Amino acid sequence: xxxxxxxxxxxxxxxxxxxxxxxxxxxxxxxxxxxxxxxxxxxxxxxxxxxxxxxxxxxxxxxxxxxxxxxxxxxxxxxxxxxxxxxxxxxxxxxxxxxxxxxxxxxxxxxxxxxxxxxxxxxxxxxxxxxxxxxxxxxxxxxxxxxxxxxxxxxxxxxxxxxxxxxxxxxxxxxxxxxxxxxxxxxxxxxxxxxxxxxxxxxxxxxxxxxxxxxxxxxxxxxxxxxxxxxxxxxxxxxxxxxxxxxxxxxxxxxxxxxxxxxxxxxxxxxxxxxxxxxxxxxxxxxxxxxxxxxxxxxxxxxxxxxxxxxxxxxxxxxxxxxxxxxxxxxxxxxxxxxxxxxxxxxxxxxxxxxxxxxxxxxxxxxxxxxxxxxxxxxxxxxxxxxxxxxxxxxxxxxxxxxxxxxxxxxxxxxxxxxxxxxxxxxxxxxxxxxxxxxxxxxxxxxxxxxxxxxxxxxxxxxxxxxxxxxxxxxxxxxxxxxxxxxxxxxxxxxxxxxxxxxxxxxxxxxxxxxxxxxxxxxxxxxxxxxxxxxxxxxxxxxxxxxxxxxxxxxxxxxxxxxxxxxxxxxxxxxxxxxxxxxxxxxxxxxxxxxxxxxxxxxxxxxxxxxxxxxxxxxxxxxxxxxxxxxxxxxxxxxxxxxxxxxxxxxxxxxxxxxxxxxxxxxxxxxxxxxxxxxxxxxxxxxxxxxxxxxxxxxxxxxxxxxxxxxxxxxxxxxxxxxxxxxxxxxxxxxxxxxxxxxxxxxxxxxxxxxxxxxxxxxxxxxxxxxxxxxxxxxxxxxxxxxxxxxxxxxxxxxxxxxxxxxxxxxxxxxxxxxx
RNA sequence: GGGGCGGUGGCGGAAUUGGCAGACGCUGCGGACUUAAAAUCCGCCGGUGGUGACACCGUGAGGGUUCGACCCCCUCUCGCCCCACCA
Numbered sequence: 001x002x003x004x005x006x007x008x009x010x011x012x013x014x015x016x017x018x019x020x021x022x023x024x025x026x027x028x029x030x031x032x033x034x035x036x037x038x039x040x041x042x043x044x045x046x047x048x049x050x051x052x053x054x055x056x057x058x059x060x061x062x063x064x065x066x067x068x069x070x071x072x073x074x075x076x077x078x079x080x081x082x083x084x085x086x087x088x089x090x091x092x093x094x095x096x097x098x099x100x101x102x103x104x105x106x107x108x109x110x111x112x113x114x115x116x117x118x119x120x121x122x123x124x125x126x127x128x129x130x131x132x133x134x135x136x137x138x139x140x141x142x143x144x145x146x147x148x149x150x151x152x153x154x155x156x157x158x159x160x161x162x163x164x165x166x167x168x169x170x171x172x173x174x175x176x177x178x179x180x181x182x183x184x185x186x187x188x189x190x191x192x193x194x195x196x197x198x199x200x201x202x203x204x205x206x207x208x209x210x211x212x213x214x215x216x217x218x219x220x221x222x223x224x225x226x227x228x229x230x231x232x233x234x235x236x237x238x239x240x241x242x243x244x245x246x247x248x249x250x251x252x253x254x255x256x257x258x259x260x261x262x263x264x265x266x267x268x269x270x271x272x273x274x275x276x277x278x279x280x281x282x283x284x285x286x287x288x289x290x291x292x293x294x295x296x297x298x299x300x301x302x303x304x305x306x307x308x309x310x311x312x313x314x315x316x317x318x319x320x321x322x323x324x325x326x327x328x329x330x331x332x333x334x335x336x337x338x339x340x341x342x343x344x345x346x347x348x349x350x351x352x353x354x355x356x357x358x359x360x361x362x363x364x365x366x367x368x369x370x371x372x373x374x375x376x377x378x379x380x381x382x383x384x385x386x387x388x389x390x391x392x393x394x395x396x397x398x399x400x401x402x403x404x405x406x407x408x409x410x411x412x413x414x415x416x417x418x419x420x421x422x423x424x425x426x427x428x429x430x431x432x433x434x435x436x437x438x439x440x441x442x443x444x445x446x447x448x449x450x451x452x453x454x455x456x457x458x459x460x461x462x463x464x465x466x467x468x469x470x471x472x473x474x475x476x477x478x479x480x481x482x483x484x485x486x487x488x489x490x491x492x493x494x495x496x497x498x499x500x501x502x503x504x505x506x507x508x509x510x511x512x513x514x515x516x517x518x519x520x521x522x523x524x525x526x527x528x529x530x531x532x533x534x535x536x537x538x539x540x541x542x543x544x545x546x547x548x549x550x551x552x553x554x555x556x557x558x559x560x561x562x563x564x565x566x567x568x569x570x571x572x573x574x575x576x577x578x579x580x581x582x583x584x585x586x587x588x589x590x591x592x593x594x595x596x597x598x599x600x601x602x603x604x605x606x607x608x609x610x611x612x613x614x615x616x617x618x619x620x621x622x623x624x625x626x627x628x629x630x631x632x633x634x635x636x637x638x639x640x641x642x643x644x645x646x647x648x649x650x651x652x653x654x655x656x657x658x659x660x661x662x663x664x665x666x667x668x669x670x671x672x673x674x675x676x677x678x679x680x681x682x683x684x685x686x687x688x689x690x691x692x693x694x695x696x697x698x699x700x701x702x703x704x705x706x707x708x709x710x711x712x713x714x715x716x717x718x719x720x721x722x723x724x725x726x727x728x729x730x731x732x733x734x735x736x737x738x739x740x741x742x743x744x745x746x747x748x749x750x751x752x753x754x755x756x757x758x759x760x761x762x763x764x765x766x767x768x769x770x771x772x773x774x775x776x777x778x779x780x781x782x783x784x785x786x787x788x789x790x791x792x793x794x795x796x797x798x799x800x801x802x803x804x805x806x807x808x809x810x811x812x813x814x815x816x817x818x819x820x
Numbered sequence: 821g822g823g824g825c826g827g828u829g830g831c832g833g834a835a836u837u838g839g840c841a842g843a844c845g846c847u848g849c850g851g852a853c854u855u856a857a858a859a860u861c862c863g864c865c866g867g868u869g870g871u872g873a874c875a876c877c878g879u880g881a882g883g884g885u886u887c888g889a890c891c892c893c894c895u896c897u898c899g900c901c902c903c904a905c906c907a
Contacts, residue, residue: 687844
């Protein structure tokens with residue numbers, strides 16, 4: 001008997017599995033397919049424990065699925081474009097490409113230590129020309145179908161990274177850059193957008209998808225659908241404004257239109273200058289300047305007291321022809337709705353606060369049930385929407401619930417407005433003034449405007465010889481020759497787009513490239529697509545709920561409508577892992593010094609112990625703090641497993657009862673472990689295997705070794721162990737037990753329900769809901785038998801003290817409760 | 821302000837979903853082996869009282885439903901995360 005030395009067996013098996021192509025996944029129509037996809041890593045240079053936590057449980061589950069007869073595709077790749085490469089390059093003076101590919105190589109070596117079942121032939125790197133050629137191709141398809149367009153737009157700009165940021169990449173209350181933390185500023189640039197908003201409604205539906213509630217809620221809120229009405233106001237002629245202007249607003253409360261006593265425009269609203277009367281010009285200009293200079297921190301703080309100024313202008317309320325003042329205030333945002341609101345202070349708290357501060361009229365139009373008639377002049381706050389309409393022209397007397405639709409009907413009839421829907425979701429800004437990304441394959445010609453590069457000329461290669469230092473301009477723009485080309489339409493000299501694409505574009509379709517990473521007739525081989533898609537289970541971090549996971553859904557739906565993909569959704573099932581914290585319960589970070597490095601752990605305990613601890617120490621979707629003594633526990637367990645299999649197994653004398661108990665425990669464990677693998681409850685897989693091992697030690701003590709029941713236990717144990725601990729399972733299976741290579745191509749055992757059944761069951765007996773005794777009855781005992789056994793219990797009789805029970809509840813085979 | 825998740829021993833967590841609370845592991849304590857240490861093995865380990873059998877209390881707090889509640893309902897509270905003046 002030798003000791004368990006993982007370092008001696010793990011590299012051996014990793015090399016053999018790879019040499020044998022054990023994990024190659026190819027189309028095989030005789031088996032059902034299973035596409036298990038993990039969010040691909042960014043090649044930051046080091047595989048940390050969080051990567052392992054994200055990747056090991058899905059690997060174990062993919063292995064489990066394979067043993068269940070599925071043809072499992074389990075690929076890996078790298079999201080290789082992006083800012084960190086440039087930031088690192090600037091810091092170290094190495095080329096982003098060199099930095100990135102060096103990191104990829106290092107991380108691949110680290111990944112091999114994990115012993116995962118990746119099909120290494122399918123590795124995909126988004127910065128490879130053979131990959132981004134097709135990213136560019138997709139861009140052109142979107143452009144050709146009117147889903148990509150250019151727009152001048154105020155964008156968030158990070159002065160540190162010298163790049164624009166998507167709304168989703170601006171973080172925190174202080175609105176800082178996702179990457180470097182610098183507060184963002186606004187800048188006007190003409191850029192490329194994708195029409196994600198066209199799919200807003202469809203993205204709200206999760207029909208047929210098994211996605212966590214949390215993610216669905218996040219996406220729903222992010223898309224932010226509001227139903228209401230757009231209402232057309234006219235401004236009253238005043239000052240230079242001789243004719244009046246059309247002023248459209250969006251409201252979710254058209255029913256309160258009769259209570260609108262003023263209007264508020266965003267300071268940036270284009271009508272502000274036209275409406276402002278000469279005597280208010282100075283004040284308005286000062287406020288606008290203040291609002292513009294103000295950082296978004298101040299502007300978006302909800303607890304801030306509302307401010308604003310009167311423009312001197314008036315608008316006409318279309319429903320009652322009243323003249324109401326027009327104000328500007330920074331609590332109205334130019335980026336939502338039309339940048340203008342009708343203010344109904346009696347029924348909106350924000351408007352109420354504003355009205356009270358500036359002495360504006362508050363007019364009640366909904367009288368809540370059972371309250372004294374409200375007086376706008378004295379009411380202490382706005383009131384909500386249920387009650388009866390008052391002061392509301394034709395709506396007066398209707399209930400507020402009906403008034404919403406009645407008001408829209410009224411507006412539509414009078415042609416003053418119509419029902420409308422608004423979204424918080426914006427179109428996806430994909431332009432980046434950066435070097436390390438996929439070039440946008442577009443050409444600008446003075447005569448023919450913007451046209452795509454002909455598809456047979458793709459990829460538009462990213463030149464290696466650029467100064468990638470941040471200059472405020474795209475480095476590609478500064479390249480002496482790169483941008484010079486000819487117009488694909490007229491052949492005259494023209495200029496390339498020098499911006500590159502948001503890397504979320506690259507990661508929106510990588511799951512398709514895995515299908516055929518070297519295919520050159522298209523982004524993917526349709527035969528592979530037909531077999532493997534859609535993704536059956538997608539795993540990754542919750543942080544991508546509103547970015548990547550919306551983009552990739554949009555991308556798939558857009559491709560479906562362009563005839564490129566099929567089906568409505570790319571990923572059927574989604575599961576998110578939690579986070580591994582440091583031993584101090586804080587997020588792991590180098591600066592805090594609480595990082596556990598997987599390479600060192602593997603060196604010390606072996607990959608199998610690290611793998612099993614990672615699945616054991618927390619519920620996978622919750623995460624938990626790391627513990628260096630905790631991993632000693634799983635390492636100890638594997639040593640005990642090793643000793644169990646390699647220890648003395650000479651047949652002894654053994655009772656039938658021992659053998660039966662062993663089989664029972666084996667099949668009960670199998671039932672429970674099967675359930676847990678199915679449901680991503682990996683932590684209890686390990687505890688189940690630990691319990692069974694303890695039971696097997698007891699059985700061996702009782703002489704079970706060498707019996708057929710013992711052999712069965714060993715066999716099933718290794719099959720259950722193999723997904724989490726592939727190396728030790730293979731060694732014990734192939735070498736120690738001498739069974740045919742490989743344990744990983746074995747089938748998942750079937751539960752023998754007869755063996756798993758108990759002959760006798762122990763039933764707790766309660767008196768008045770308190771546990772007083774336990775009785776042992778035959779498993780097939782009926783209710784009457786259980787009842788009389790419970791009543792016969794001495795302890796129960798003691799508590800009954802001679803009295804007859806009022807009621808006896810027998811919960812089928814689970815519990816007896818005697819009520820006195 | 822809105823939404824989500826969560827609160828179970830010293831710690832991570834079990835409890836197959838309304839039926840024995842604390843599985844499994846870590847830590848700690850006691851013991852065996854050893855010249856000693858490591859490793860390994862055995863035992864104890866929610867609280868209070870009791871030598872003990874046992875009794876009482878106990879899943880953030882309070883209430884409710886139920887024969888029975890960690891689980892369902894209501895009120896509150898604390899922690900984490902997301903969104904946030906969205907008209």
